[in-house]
Structures are given as structure tokens and as C-alpha cells.
Amino acid sequence: MYKALDEKNQLDWVLWKPFFSGSEAYSTYIWPGLQNTLKAAAMAMIIALPLGAVLGIARLSDHVWVRVPAAVVVEFFRAIPVLVLMIFGLALYAQYTNVNSDDRPLYAVVTGLALYNASVLAEIVRAGILSLPKGQGEAAMAIGLRKGQVMRLILLPQAVTAMLPAIVSQLVVIVKDTALGGAVLTFPELLASANTMSGYYGANTIASFTVVAAIYWIINFSLTSFAGWLEGRLRRRKKSTGAVLGAQDVADIAGTAATGAGGTGGGVDLSGPFVGGGGQRGVHKD
Structure with missing residues (x-):
């Protein structure tokens, strides 16, 4: 690999120099693209997390008229590739709304990510709640709590700790999948900025995409590290502090x-x- 890159002059200092001397590459290309990536990912997370929780709980409902439509929605959007959802979203916003053409790629990316990841998160929520012992719900019902109270006060808080790693993994997927909008919908996110930047600095493709890959790694590693810290904190808080007398x-x-x-x-x-x-x-x- 080193020999092949060296033969193509991709390791020459002149190609890497823009990222180590001066801030032009970061302020002109990387930072605007990173802002759009984080903006789209944050908007998709804000929509997908509560929507996924609602759909996941609805799938556990005792009422058929609630459970079946929720299952249809989840299975439908979970089976369609997120890129297809983005393309459909772009066409729908162009045909049936007055959204500005400059904002349509952002709306389409957020819509596709929110719908797809909400359906995946719904299954995570459902699996997390079903993993709890049945005695938890039965004991809560025995003391007079209603079904909604059992879910809100007993089951869901306990399931959050178990679901946290899977939820954060899905949030990482959301951050990475914003790149699909840049590749297909001309959404000016971080990965799309690497193409423009590479052309401006003399086709330093390897250098540009290496820097962008490092930024993605830092963001996603920070998310997973925070999730690990939060999960440990939640588990420590739930440990019993009672003492047994000898x-x-x-x-x-x-x-x-x-x-x-x-x-x-x-x-x-x-x-x-x-x-x-x-x-x-x-x-x-x-």
C-alpha cells in the first residue's frame, strides 16, 4: 500500500501541507461541511428517538388497533434502504411543498434518516422491554398501577440501561449515513466537502479523505465513550445500598x-x- 501511494505521489508533503499549516482548509471546507453533518444528524436524532420509543411501546400494546398499525409502519420503513427514503423525500418536497430548493437536500436527508432509524429504534425499545423479567410488570400491577404507569415508571426506566449501547450504535449510524445525502442529493455535508477540497488542493484525494475519516472517527468514538460512561453511571446508581445485619x-x-x-x-x-x-x-x- 505504501509503495502504491508513493508511486502515485500521494504521500508528498505538498498534498498534506494544507491540513498542517494554516486553517484555510478547515475554515473554508471542513468546518462548513461538519456543521451540516452535525445539523442533519442532530435533527434526525431528535425526531427518531421519541418516534422510535412511541412505535416500540405501541408494538407491545394489548389493543390490536394500536399494535398492528405500529408493526406495519416499523416493518415498512425498516425494510427500505435509507438512501431510497432520502430520494423519495427529495421528490416529495419538490412536488408537494414550498421548501426552498437549497433546503430540500437537508429536509430529505433528515426525513430519510428519521424514518429509517425510528423504525430500527422501535425494535430496540421493544426488545429491551421484553428482556425484563415479567415479575416486574406483574408486581407493579399488583400494587394498583395502571398499564401506562407500569410502562412509564417501571419498565421503560429499567430498559433504558440495557438498550443504551444499541441506541448509541444507531446514533453512530445516523452520523455516518448523512454522507449518503452528500453523495446523491448534493447535500453539502462533511464527505462532500472532501471532494471539493481535493480538487482545490491539486487532487490530494488520499489526504483529504484521510482527514475526513479521522474526523468521523473522533465524533463517533466520542459518542460511544459517552454512552459507556453514562451506562456505567446508571448501573452504579441502581445498585442497592442496603446492609444486612449479622x-x-x-x-x-x-x-x-x-x-x-x-x-x-x-x-x-x-x-x-x-x-x-x-x-x-x-x-x-x-
């Missing part, structure tokens, strides 16, 4: 209660079993 602790409490509470009618009964198990005796209020 036999000596119970004896100490019994002695204190017997000597310090004399004449008050209080006492300690060590006849009952300790709920913690292990053959220990428990403290009971007389």
Missing part, C-alpha cells in the same frame, strides 16, 4: 434494647426468623 449486630441491638428501654414496655423478640436468611434471628418490635 448475628452479632442483632445481639448488640437486643442487649441495648433490653438494658436501655427498661420500664417502657418495649422489648426485643428474637424468636422469629431473620428475613435475610442464613439461619440468623431477626429483631422484632414487641
